[in-house]
Amino acid sequence: MKLTILGSGYFIPMVNRNNSGYLLEIGSEYVLLDTGSGTLRQLIKGGYSVWNISKIFYSHLHIDHLADLLPVLFTRKYTQPNREEGKLSLFGHNDLQKIIAGFENLFSQWIIHDKYPYHCNCIKPGKYNYDSFGLEVFKGNHAEQSLMYRFEDSTGKTLLYTGDTDLSDELYKAANGVDILLTELSSTNEEFTHGHLSPSKISQLLDKCKPKVTILSHLSPETEKGTIIDTINVPLNCKVELAEDFAVRNI
Numbered sequence: 001m002k003l004t005i006l007g008s009g010y011f012i013p014m015v016n017r018n019n020s021g022y023l024l025e026i027g028s029e030y031v032l033l034d035t036g037s038g039t040l041r042q043l044i045k046g047g048y049s050v051w052n053i054s055k056i057f058y059s060h061l062h063i064d065h066l067a068d069l070l071p072v073l074f075t076r077k078y079t080q081p082n083r084e085e086g087k088l089s090l091f092g093h094n095d096l097q098k099i100i101a102g103f104e105n106l107f108s109q110w111i112i113h114d115k116y117p118y119h120c121n122c123i124k125p126g127k128y129n130y131d132s133f134g135l136e137v138f139k140g141n142h143a144e145q146s147l148m149y150r151f152e153d154s155t156g157k158t159l160l161y162t163g164d165t166d167l168s169d170e171l172y173k174a175a176n177g178v179d180i181l182l183t184e185l186s187s188t189n190e191e192f193t194h195g196h197l198s199p200s201k202i203s204q205l206l207d208k209c210k211p212k213v214t215i216l217s218h219l220s221p222e223t224e225k226g227t228i229i230d231t232i233n234v235p236l237n238c239k240v241e242l243a244e245d246f247a248v249r250n251i
């Protein structure tokens, strides 16, 4: 499994950090986790093509996690696939279907590809098996449509992507003993925001779940400073790092 950070930033545009987007190479598949504004360009900059991607999982439907879906579909319509199987599956809360129906209502001739279709799959908490990986989906604690995704590859390595989140029993269950916890740090201890994690909340999460490596992303202008990591209590044998755009981790 290989994770590439395409966007480690906040919902407000930042010079050095794109909106949320991550590329996961797992088994024989290339999977995107969220497509915030600029994700498509980040993907190209990283040396990949939109046609590499067979699945996109949406943590929730806020604009900073979703905005590049329309450019992804538009690019697929007017370029050629570099793989035999050009299908794309989109996964997320029920409301994703409504958003796509809206896109199709306005832009159908520019996004619907007869030969290489996309499909929207509403997904609910539970366990799923795909050819390249196993997946467990948990309900998130951020927005009504929030979902968290725990991927497991054929060697048993696991990665949890929480999207934006606050603490919850579901989060504790999902993050327990995971190899990579890809989560967020967009709140400070001083300026506490509901639905997001702060250093003290992350300390609680690590204490309870002991993920091997925690990557903190969705960084705000206040939380992207390197010193904030020193305020997190990191249990023995656990590692914590701040995400950077284009950082790569092999798991």
Ligand SMILES: [Zn+2]
Residues within 6 Å of the ligand: 060, 062, 142, 143, 164
């Ligand atoms: Zn959000």
Ligand SMILES: [Zn+2]
Residues within 6 Å of the ligand: 010, 011, 020, 062, 064, 065, 164, 218
């Ligand atoms: Zn967000």
